[in-house]
Amino acid sequence: MPWTKWWMYCNPGVCLTRFVLLVSKVILSLPLSPQQIQFADQQQDFNKRLSKTGRRSRSFSQSSTVNYNSAVSYTDCSEDATSPRDRQQRSSKGHQDFCIKNIRQAGLGRREIAIAEQEMPALMALRKRAEGEKPLAGAKVVGCTHITAHTAVLMETLSALGAQCRWAACNIYSTQNAAAAALAEEGFPVFAWKGESEDDFWWCIDHCVSLEAWQPNMILDDGGDLTHWIDKKYPNIFKMMKGIVEESVTGVHRLYQLSKAGRLCVPAMNINDSVTKQKFDNLYCCRESILDGLKRLTDVMFGGKQVVVCGYGEVGKGCSAALKAMGSIVYITEVDPICALQACMDCFRLVKLNDVIRQVDMVITCTGNKNVVGRDYLDRMKNGCIVCNMGHSNTEIDVASLRSPELTWERVRSQVDHVIWPDGKRIILLAEGHLLNLSCSTVPTFILSITATTQVYYFYNLYNAPEGRYNKDVYLLPKKMGKTPHYLPTALLLRLWPDFTCQRLTPTSQS
Amino acid sequence: MPWTKWWMYCNPGVCLTRFVLLVSKVILSLPLSPQQIQFADQQQDFNKRLSKTGRRSRSFSQSSTVNYNSAVSYTDCSEDATSPRDRQQRSSKGHQDFCIKNIRQAGLGRREIAIAEQEMPALMALRKRAEGEKPLAGAKVVGCTHITAHTAVLMETLSALGAQCRWAACNIYSTQNAAAAALAEEGFPVFAWKGESEDDFWWCIDHCVSLEAWQPNMILDDGGDLTHWIDKKYPNIFKMMKGIVEESVTGVHRLYQLSKAGRLCVPAMNINDSVTKQKFDNLYCCRESILDGLKRLTDVMFGGKQVVVCGYGEVGKGCSAALKAMGSIVYITEVDPICALQACMDCFRLVKLNDVIRQVDMVITCTGNKNVVGRDYLDRMKNGCIVCNMGHSNTEIDVASLRSPELTWERVRSQVDHVIWPDGKRIILLAEGHLLNLSCSTVPTFILSITATTQVYYFYNLYNAPEGRYNKDVYLLPKKMGKTPHYLPTALLLRLWPDFTCQRLTPTSQS
Amino acid sequence: MPWTKWWMYCNPGVCLTRFVLLVSKVILSLPLSPQQIQFADQQQDFNKRLSKTGRRSRSFSQSSTVNYNSAVSYTDCSEDATSPRDRQQRSSKGHQDFCIKNIRQAGLGRREIAIAEQEMPALMALRKRAEGEKPLAGAKVVGCTHITAHTAVLMETLSALGAQCRWAACNIYSTQNAAAAALAEEGFPVFAWKGESEDDFWWCIDHCVSLEAWQPNMILDDGGDLTHWIDKKYPNIFKMMKGIVEESVTGVHRLYQLSKAGRLCVPAMNINDSVTKQKFDNLYCCRESILDGLKRLTDVMFGGKQVVVCGYGEVGKGCSAALKAMGSIVYITEVDPICALQACMDCFRLVKLNDVIRQVDMVITCTGNKNVVGRDYLDRMKNGCIVCNMGHSNTEIDVASLRSPELTWERVRSQVDHVIWPDGKRIILLAEGHLLNLSCSTVPTFILSITATTQVYYFYNLYNAPEGRYNKDVYLLPKKMGKTPHYLPTALLLRLWPDFTCQRLTPTSQS
Amino acid sequence: MPWTKWWMYCNPGVCLTRFVLLVSKVILSLPLSPQQIQFADQQQDFNKRLSKTGRRSRSFSQSSTVNYNSAVSYTDCSEDATSPRDRQQRSSKGHQDFCIKNIRQAGLGRREIAIAEQEMPALMALRKRAEGEKPLAGAKVVGCTHITAHTAVLMETLSALGAQCRWAACNIYSTQNAAAAALAEEGFPVFAWKGESEDDFWWCIDHCVSLEAWQPNMILDDGGDLTHWIDKKYPNIFKMMKGIVEESVTGVHRLYQLSKAGRLCVPAMNINDSVTKQKFDNLYCCRESILDGLKRLTDVMFGGKQVVVCGYGEVGKGCSAALKAMGSIVYITEVDPICALQACMDCFRLVKLNDVIRQVDMVITCTGNKNVVGRDYLDRMKNGCIVCNMGHSNTEIDVASLRSPELTWERVRSQVDHVIWPDGKRIILLAEGHLLNLSCSTVPTFILSITATTQVYYFYNLYNAPEGRYNKDVYLLPKKMGKTPHYLPTALLLRLWPDFTCQRLTPTSQS
DSSP states (O other), rough: GGGGGGGGGGGGGGTTTTTTIIIIISSSSOSSSSOOOOGGGGGOHHHHHHHHHHHHHHHHHHHHHHHHHHHHHHHHHOOOOSSSGGGGOOTOOOOOBOOOOOOGGGGHHHHHHHHHHOOOOHHHHHHHTTTTTTTTTTTTEEEEEOHEEEEEEEEHHHHHTTEEEEEEESSSSOOOOHHHHOOOOHHHHHHHHTTTTHHHHHHHHHHHHHOOTOOOOOESSSHHHHHHHHHHHHHHHHHHHHHEEOHHHHHHHHHHHHTTTOOOSSSSSEEETTTTHHHIIIIIIHHHHHHHHHHHHOOOOOOOOEEEEEEOSHHHHHHOOOHTTOEEEEEEESOOOOHHHHHHHTOEEEOOHHHTTTTSEEEESSSSSOOOOOOOHHSSSSSSEEEOOEEETTTTOOGGGOOOOTTTEEEEEEEEEEEEETTEEEEEEEGGGGGHHHSSSOOOOOHHHHHHHHHHHHHHHTTTTTTSSSSSSOOOOOOOOOOOOHHHHHHHHHTTTTOOOOOOOSSSOOO | OOGHHHHHHHHHHOOOOOOOTTOOOOOOOOOGGGGGOGGGTTOOHHHHHHHHHHHHHHHHHHHHHHOOOHHHGGGGOOOOOGGGGGOOOOOTTTTOOBBOSOGGGHOOOOOOHHHHHOOHHHHHHHHHTTTHHHHOTTTEEEEEOOHHHHHHHHHHHHTTOOEEEEEEEESSSSOOOOHHHHHTTTOOOOEOTTTTOHHHHHHHHHHHHHTOOOOOOEESSSHHHHHHHHHOOOOHHHHHEEEEOOOSSSHHHHHHHHHHHTTOOEEEOOOOOSSHHHHIIIHHHHHHHHHHHHHHOOOOTTTOOOOEEEOSSSHHHHHHHHHHTTTTTEEOOSSHHHHHHHHHTOOOEEOOOHHHHTTTEEEEEEESSSSSSHHHHHHHOOOOOEEOOSSSTTTTGGGGGOOOOOOTEEEEEEEEEEEEOOSEEEEEGGGGBHHHHHHHHHHOOHHHHHHHHHHHHHHHHHHTTOSSOOOOSEEEEOOOOOTTTHHHHHHTTTOOTTTTSSSSSOOOOOO | OOGHHHHHHHOOOGTSOOOOOOOIIIIIISSSSSSGOOOOOGOOOHHHHTHHHHHHHHHHHHHHHHOHHHHHHHHGGGGSOOOGGGGGOOOOOOOOOOOOOOOOOHHHHHHHHHHHHHHHHHHHHHHHTTTTTTTTOOEEEEEEESSSSSHHHHHHHHHHHHEEEOOOOSSSSOOHHHHHHHHHHOOOEEOOTTTTHHHHHHEEEHHOOOTOOOOEEEEESSSHHHHHHHHHHHHHHHHHHHHHESSSSSHHHHHHHHTTTTTOOOOOEEEEEEEEHHIIIIIIHHHHHHHHHHHHHHHHOTTTOEEEEEEOSHHHHHHHHHHTTOOOEEEOOOOOOOHHHHHOOOOOOOEOOHHHHOOEEEEESSSSSSSSHHHHHHSSOOOEEEEEOOSSSSTTTOOOOSSSSSSSEEEEEEEEEEEOOOOOOOEEGGGSBBBBHHHOOOOHHHHHHHHHHOOOOHHHHHOOTTTTSSSSSSSSOOOOTTTTTTTOOOOOHHHTTTTOOSSSSOOOOOO | GGGGGGGHHHGGOOOOOSSSTHIIISSSOSSSSGGGOOOGGGOOOHHHHHHHHHHHHHHHHHHHHHOOOOHHHHGGGGGOOOGGOOOOOOOOOOOOOOBOOOOOGGGHHHHHHHHHTTHHHHHHHHHTTTTTTTTTTTOOEEEEEEEHHHHHHHHHHHTTTOOOOEEHHHHHHSSOOHHHHHHHHTOOOOEETTTTTTTHHHHHEEEEEEETTTTOOEEEEESSSSHHHHHOOOOOHHHHHHHHEEEEEHEEEEHHHHHHOOOOSOOEOOOTSHHHHHHHIIIHHHHHHHHHHHHHHHHHOOOOOEEEEEESSSHHHHHHHHHHTTTTTTEEEOHHHHHHHHHTTOEEEEEOOHHHTTTOSSEEEEEEEEOSSSHHHHHHHOOTTTEEOOSSSTOOOOOOOGGGGTTTEEEEETTTEEEEEEOOOHHHHHHGGSHHHHHHHHOHHHHHHHHHHHHHHHHHHTOOOOTTSSOEEEOOSSSTTTSSHHHHHHHHHHHTTTOOOOSSSSOOOOO
């Protein structure tokens, strides 16, 4: 069934908000039934590779979790072997409509949620505003997203606004069991645990949709699996929906395809391309996560290091600005003339990779292209050069070319490999060429909160739209909704500027 | 005829490339008889002076010229009273088809052009590339732009590419007589001088169009006056045109109106909204000109000063970044949530003007709105506060409210007024609230060169388009022209990065 | 004997290079009124734990290790209970003159050393230069420093230059057992393991000094314990020394006291106050470690956060610059007028803590004073405010005032406490007010390498000084050693700028 | 008499506060026809030169004035030919004890002084504080400094504090006649005008010292001419002095020589090396003036330009930081390892001039050395390269090597020369290699105010010192004067931070 491989095509590079551990499914190529993984356009014989490296990469993704999401994972020590599906659990209030790892972790999860709430002020502000109002009363939401403390804040906000929720995980590894437990304890029907099998995955989704006396009318999806399932299995339910809110690149892509094919029978909202998501997930987030990721993995000092950043889009702009500020000497490669000119105007030296490859201490890819750093470049790097990827999936660095007999790989830390040439030269490869910021740093909660707020904003607009306002199409909301105050984005600002209000009637700064 | 006053309404705020002296026409409403210049402390009657505002501000623009475009104006001392229309002049080669101030200034003008060429590498590179090719052979261009050394480089480039040119000025004051002389000496039919009357203005334009045995087929316009003239007077010529290239906001606006009315009978190119023009005229240019303008007028030290920048669009972004870099403590006011959030992420403190107005040393407006700084704010500024405008026209600061009997105006330098409150408090008003960067600093030639290059690029594409490619509409060229190398923008980069070439086949950096 | 508690008074604040785990001895061994500390959800019997303070801080430092020095500590799982003093071990070559935890960790340690060598290019360059030369031939060094991979590079460099070494640890917790094993395997007489008792500590030092047929002639000390021991126990050996090289504030302070008292009988070199150490340990290092420490502990997003940095000395300058670059809005408090003026000129807003304490998201202390952030300020911070210390020891934040019955402490991660007010407000206290960068981030190897290089530089100058050049005094070498090329600092630059050479004969840039 | 040529050797490079027009004496007294150019140390006859070129260089300095100090000079049009020494003038109150150009310019001068007062808040604050106190009562000061509006603020402050003043100019060209007139009108005995002859110069100084019933007891000198004169001519007066306050490098150097020779018979204060002067005159001032000077002379766009800054001392740090912020790509050359390492840590690429000379758009020298940019480099610069000096005097660029027959000089603007190679290549030389910031930009009043405040501070401390506190030596006051509040520096901050007060009792930030 092709759908089971959907995640193979999804594009996490531009979808940072798909939580960090998206990594485990989409990226780190680990999974449990490895024979199913195939990278679309590469046609490689994956099984063969896996027979060699599968074991290893599996252990990596786990250790990745252990190191970088400390709060999440220390609870997993207590994991026992029984499948959650085989155990009947019960919340302290007797509630049983959920399926999670261990309800006893609820206290821990609640604490994590409390921490997350601190950095998600817009959602908290919304709850306050909507007190008594219940603008989402009547909404029956099925959701399929990463189940984390951040999602919990989102769900509890929807609930505070009046919606009813049932939720499954959009990824078999990313669930924070403690957060799930806290939600279940609070009475939310949650069906998710860390380490689901594929069968579990669809079983959980199905349990969110099919329930007697439960006619969901809204979908909140991240990746499109839920939408697909309902479309296929419950076409009647699908037709009765008021709409879909979809966050990921992949899911949005799929929606446009459905729409083109004339098979989209409800309106859908495209969160992925909203300004708030684009700017923050790329420019502002990468500016911080490039430093964070490099430091955690290598403890390298940035000051005085020569760095080449390949690509000067939003991601490249963020990385370059951060490294410059820390004292690195930054070079840029760029093929687009406009971006190249911007790099020049921002004080960076434009180079061809070829011209600096022998002298740089770090190479960072953010182009969105394939094989930007090929074996020929890798061969010429100097001893100790750090190579990592902030761009698209794991295709920018030609890692495959390094898996050849004359080179020795040495794992020095989790996510850090020394690749050693016959003459003793080592390069330091991070995250095996996968996205550094997804693999090795955390996404700031504040960033996640911006997307979550946007989701609620779109959700609210879609759910409350007058009859006929939206057709069976995919929508991107305009930056400005008429002259009315911006309900959500304004709320978003509350954390930053508590008394933000419109200063003058006529808005819009120049350009 | 309303057209004669068109320039009153035109919008130079977003059109920096309309050369600095556009100022004289659009803004400073100008000039000449020096005996009327009297400085504040010479006991002049301010009210009386005001009643002749026009007179008064006229004298300013001259001094503006003297101070800020030194190279241009010292040639004007030799101005004599005879109108150029009444004198027959002759180039050293006997050429007579031109009407300018003084052909003897040709040497001086040539030197200014030589200086300009240094900073316009893309055009110079184009000339080299097109050597022998003459891609514009057959083009008969009538142009109507500011006549400056920069324009001369543009015209001589068109000519080098094979075009024939006839040119008039788009502004009665902005002509650099020496540059015009150099062009005439080189054989270009130029009809322009500094200080034309309105009658002169149209006479010059007419002389560019109507000439026996001259059937122009292309228009290069800045402001739309030429287009309008041909449309009205020579409809038959108009219909035979291959197209129009229009640079200014005003002209583009007019073209869209014609198009809407179904009266645009040839394709037209919109330069104003091209990316190269927008980014450079605003962000990058203002980043430099805010410092330049403030220093030249006030010699103020930026370090440690508290500054409020109103508006965080491209202009505001440029101003804030520059002042921060010089050590100023910068506050931002902004009503658009996205821009406000960007200001926060860029380390600026969002404030309401009201909260900081008593403490700041400078107030800079870049909102595009009216009366952002009203009398109430002006009343509360501290002694010595500098107030200036980088935004839209002269509407952002409510200067009119300062022309009231209880306040004393004292002109301390050209473009610098002290407005004095009864208690002795002074605020320092720059350029009477007009655009600081247009009035009081120069636009870097490099910026002008980017727009000029874009003009040639569009011109080339329009002139060489296959039959039927463009309809009778207004066009904005896509950022990327298919997969072909970017002819012009690439050339543009030559100055910055001599060996810029496509590094890899598949381009596009992420986002 | 008061000396045994020396480390209680030592001042790690300005002594970053004392390795991260110095922490365990100097800092974490502390809590002042321990009976009040109770960690919320762990319900452990704290008093009991305290009765074995050693144990506790040991485990503390371990968890610190686990998180922040991953590579180092995972080897310690194999720790067994036998004291190293009770076991006889033997290197693969039969060498036995050492006492360490476990010689079998040598391979792992060697790898760590290899990684460290990458970032210590100056020392590696020195080895190359000195090849065949052996400028330290005849030097018999006893050393007492942290035993880490970095120290190993230092020791092996001294050895490569011709010196003989015997080494002990200057801290009972900071030893990296694997690095010690690698040194022992290489034949170095090393006496150190992680978790020594105080008796072990002095036993190890004594074993470095007293050995038949071993007459040491140089001391390389960090903290002064070794110097003290030799002075007291082996006065005859002390008198025969050629000199002492001392790195720490504490040790240098002690040397000046000895000198004043007329009891310093050999020349001593003051590394602590050398320019290379001061600038790098403070300004450049803190610029990176403030971000690193905050991210690892809190995952906070910096962009848009309001931060007050108390103190604008070198540390404050580094912290402020870094946070500004990440988009934080930074306020400075400062009492010294010169520093305050610098803050102004660097675009920061000077405030009184009182004026911003209610609005900031983070408070960072770097003043060197006591109780800069007292309970009155803590009471007024907003919910979620992060409080941490980058300045002097653990005195800047009045943590003691928070250990009062009405406040609840909740440990949410290692080094992260939520302190909760009766009304539910939480502040987030990092590292219990201890130095954030020592406790919670790593010191870049490059920084350590600069100090290590300086040590060798001073060592070389002292050891090779002509008779009578240095008296029985404490010396600080001049920034420039005459006209001769700077042997070491130049080497230092090799990593950054491979072909750094004197460009012109007459040096010195202005000021 | 060698003293008459003192100013030939004086070192304005590090003495920015010697006002901008110092230029006229030290610098602009030069050239056009190159055969007449002879530099000080080439043993030229100054008197003879003056008789030939004085006129001309005067007009030079005027044009400089016109462009760059507009406010100052437009009053000079009224210059008539009579020497002030030959005319008897009288203030409106009948005062006659002065000798200046034209008392009628007093109104204009008063206005300039009022403007200057705005930016000299510390002095104004001092006046307020000292109201009624008169801490300088009894001081009889002879001063010899540039006579400008800024000096007027200083003099009127001394007077407000109780001192009596007589003043002469320290430079024959720098006097602002209007400011002198305003002072005279106020009753100050001022002896100075723009364009004094050398004889006038000493005549004026003498008139300040020798007056019956006037026994001066304090000297405030800038350059040492006054001190020298008193020492030589009035040794008895000299011995009775309480002390000297000297600002310039040259004067301070001379004082140390006197002291060494045992001929200094009163205490002297060294202002030049005070922290407030060094940091501000170099780092902060140059950060702004490099941009200002380049813009005013060349209108160059900084964004994207490649610039090499030679030397990374305080001046180089300021220049590099400013250009980087404007988007230039900056390279650094440096021979001092510490400064070089700082450049690396600040994100600049260290290069050898040789490696980048062919590619850069600008070369800026700030090394303090001679011939940093020699003919060999000038030969290899690319067409259009801008060359200027921010460092030491006019020695850093080997301008002499450009005055050779095969090269053509073309003056395109005041202070801007094109030097043209036989193949047509032009380089753009600014200010003929003299200090760009002195010649072509203004020194911010705020900077001047900091030095002036320091002068008063030292003056106050010297004048009020208890008997015996200062010996016959040269003194530099400590940064911190005990625990007492910093009288002056604190006042200095008033402008920046109105309510600056000591926040805590125990001061000092770390390092």
